[in-house]
Amino acid sequence: MELGTILKADAVKTISSCTSKKRLFHDLGELAEASYDLPASTVIDALIEREGLGPTGVGQGIALPHARLSQATRVYGLFLRLEKPLxxxxxxxxxxxxxxxLIAPQNAGVDHLKALALVSRTLRNGSICAKLRANSDPATLHTILTEMQSSQAA
Incomplete structure (x- = not known):
């Protein structure tokens, strides 16, 4: 599995201001609807419900919210770079x-865990995070995420 297979270029966005975690989940829901035709309200509710089980902020300025949806047919990725940390x-x-x-099918099982491990491994790389923080263009962010990860696999 590679990030390029789960993260579409139009599912990457820079947000100048986000005032709360709930607002962030709304932004993610809207992005999921625009990029993958998933119902925004369902994505938002699933992310909020999962976050209620325990925070998905993994440290060093990184959050990996994730949820399972019956409407999802595969694992979908969404990436947001916040100009003002939240x-x-x-x-x-x-x-x-x-x-x-990450949004995964209800019965994704191993695929969901593999995707979560892949994203986690990628974002533990300090040089990748530095490049992500130094750029705001969504196309550049997508390239950093997908090309850096595939070149590490080679």
Missing amino acids: QFDAVDRMPVDLVFA
Whole structure:
């Protein structure tokens, strides 16, 4: 599995201002609807429900919200770069500025876990995160995420 197979170029966005975690989930829901034709309200509700089980802020300014949806036919990725970091109840209590969300089918099982591990591994790379933080153009962000990851596999 490669990030390029789960993350479409139009599912990457830079947001100048986000005031709350709930607003962030709304932005992700709207992006999921625009990019993958998933119902925004269902995505939002699923992300909020999953977040209720425990924060998905993994530290170092990174959040990996994820949810399962019956409407999803495969694993879908969404990436947001926040120009103004947002408090997210992350494990290290640091605000979040890089958000990679995953939406998976209800019965995705191993594919969902593989995608989550892949995204986590990619965003643990300090040089990738530095490049993501230094750029705001969505096409450039998509290229950084997909090309860096595929070149590591080679």
